[in-house]
Amino acid sequence: MPLDAADDAIAAVERTMRAARRAQESFADVSQERADEAVRALAWAIYEPGRARELAELAVDDTGLGNVPDKVVKNQRKTFGTLRDLLRGRSVGVIEEDRAKGIVKYAKPMGVIGAVTPSTNPAATPANKAMMALKGRNAIVIAPSPLGYRTTARVVEMMRAELARIGLPEDLVQILPEPVTKESTTALMRMADLVVVTGSQDNVRRAYSSGTPAIGVGAGNVPVIIDASADLADAARKICASKIFDNSTSCSSENSVVILDEVYDAAIAALEDAGGFMCTADEKERVRANLWAGGKLNRNLIARGAPTLAEAFRLPEAARAAKFFMVEETGIGRDHPFSGEKLSLVLTVYRARDFKDAKRLVRDILDHQGRGHSLGIHTTDMSHARELAEDLDVVRVLVNFAHTFGNGGGFDSGLGFTLSMGCGSWQKNSISENLSFRHFLNITHLVTVIPEDKPSEEELFGPFWAKYGK
Incomplete structure (x- = not known):
């Protein structure tokens, strides 16, 4: 960017921040009831059925990612x-x-709050972060993906209108002026009091180096085990529903399924009954050749519908009615692209000798990509689920879930609703839980005198002395 243009971009960020600070100062001392009223207003801005659909249509038109019916569901749910x-x-x-x-x-x-949001959810993620920010009586400035700018600008316009309707400053919610650039986003990161980043890992790294407290989230690459005790039909239905939702744009979408040998053939049959199409070796090669271009995912094929993919992959007529496509794989790592996140309706299938082997495969997949994020298992043997939770480096282990609908919060999941999932130090994230409004608060501790709680030396050192001496 030319120097003059960069200076203009930074000046625009400064003006936006000044407006946000004025608005926040007038909002900082409101009551809990008024803060909750603001949150309800922002929620209604995107939840109202007509607006939820308008934003879904705009998002697909802007980005080409996902599909309208599922984005309506996402905006509302x-x-x-x-x-x-x-x-x-x-x-x-x-x-x-x-x-x-x-x-x-x-x-x-x-x-x-400075919020960086992705193209995959250009309406839902900004609204989600704005609700959490205002719950804490903060203001928020959003730096959207340029690809989804028009959608994010529209949802910001809707949220501002609802704030005005209830007599609160519109500038509590703002969007960076166009064009959103690396320079303007970096300037926002430096000027904000907290940065929250969902999406590009480059943005996450820049947020952590901005000098401002930052919360970034990691990349997904969810593997799911189907063990020998699973209800295969139920598992297949859930995997299909989760995999195809919004054309697999979610970081919580299943990317690999690891099936125990004992039930492999029956599980594949169940996945085919649910809508999957198993590719032959030749068809798998055509999928690989088209889904990746120059070592990177093909922007024209990620998050596209099944008919588009079937045609692009030159799959047979039988595949044209499929909901998703399966490829068998044995390798993991950079030389095996199917072992990574695909952001598409392609599901990689691994065959495991037994549960121990399945756990090894899942660990290797996550070590390649997605460590810290999450994994799933379909089972009736909770000892297997507990073993995964105890032994593997992930924040979330989901049992018998359609992964996309449980990982970011669900009405049958105790995890909090969010569109930003921390992956812990395993992905150099500052949180190892789902992002919530509590991450947008400063806490003052009032401390008063209590009865002394001071144990004796014997209580503290006794076991050590007894074993090793003084």
Whole structure:
């Protein structure tokens, strides 16, 4: 970017930030009821059926990613679930009291949140982050993916209109002026009080090096095990529903399924009954040659519908009615692209000798890509699920779920609703849980005197002395 243009971009960010700070200062001391009213207003901005559809249509038209019916569902379901969670928590005044420890916790706003959002969810993710930010009495400035700018600008316009309708400053929610560039996004990161990044790992790294407290989330590449005790028909239905949702744009979408040898043939038959098409070796090669171009995923084929892919892959007539496509694989790593995240309706299938082998395969897949994010298992043997949770480096292990619908929060999942899933230090993330409004709060601790809690030397050192001596 020319120097003058870069200076103009930074000046535009500064103006936006000044407006956000003025708005936030007038909002910082509102009551819990008023903060919740603001959250409800933002939720209604995207949840209202006509607007949910308008934004879904605009997103697909803008980005070419996903499909309209599923984006309508995403706009409404994620918003509804997030609103449920937000209204059940306190973010103003006293939010927690521990009398035994003499500690009372008071919530305070952080200030202005800088949010970087992806092209895969150009409406739902900005709204989700805005709701969490305002729950904490913050303002928010959104830096969207340029590909989804028009959609994000529209949802911001809708949220601002709802804020105005209830008498709150519109500038509590803003979007960076066009064009959004690396320079303007970096300037936002430096000026904000907290940066929250979903999407590009380059943006995540820049956020962490910006000098501002940052929360970034990691890449997905979800593997799912089908073990010998699984209800195969139920597992296949759930894997299909999750895999095809919004044309597999979610980071929580299944990318690989690892099936135990004992039930392999029956599980493949169940997946085919659910809508999967198993590619031959020659067809697999055509999928590979088209889905990747120059070592990178083909932008023209990711998150596209099954008919488009069947034609692009030159699959037979039998594949034209399929909902997703399966390829058998044995290798894992850079030389085996099917072992990574595909952002498409292509599901990689591995055959495992037994559960021990399945666990090894899942570990190797995650070590290649997606470590820290999540994995799933379909089973009736909870000891297998507990073993995965104990031994593998992931934040979330989902049991008998359609992974996409449970990982980012669900009405039958205890995980909080979010569109940003922390992956812990395994992906150099600062959180190892689902992003929530509590990450948008500063906490003051009021500490009072309690009865002395000081054990004796014998209590603390006794076991050590007894074993090793003084």
